[in-house]
Amino acid sequence: MRKIIxxxxxxxxxxxxxxxTVLVVGQMLGLFALQGSWVIGLDENLAKVVYFMTSIAAFSGYLLSYFKKAELKEGEK
Known part of the structure; x- marks a missing residue:
């Protein structure tokens, strides 16, 4: 189970x-190019996916704290 998480x-x-990184760089390029539609488009389309991935990473990292790492026996790598 630990390997899956x-x-x-x-x-x-x-x-x-x-x-x-794509979100921030894209919005920065849109800002410098004075293309507000790029900034808004990235926020509407990509930001939700980034937030979802961040939530999954946080939750799975939290779950990892409940699974102990397998201890190696003497002579194993």
Whole structure:
């Protein structure tokens, strides 16, 4: 179960980092290019996905605290 939650955590952190970067850079480009529609469009279409991925990452990270890491026996890597 820990491996599944860890996979969800890693994937969601990766996605919200990438999508959050796209959101911020896109809005910054829209601001510098004086294209308000870019800023509004990114906010309406991408921001909800980024917030959802952030929530999944936070919740799965919280759940990971309840699953102990498997202890290695002597002689194992």
């Amino acid at each position: 860890m996979s969800i955590f890693i994937l969601s952190v990766f996605l919200f980092t990438i999508l959050g």
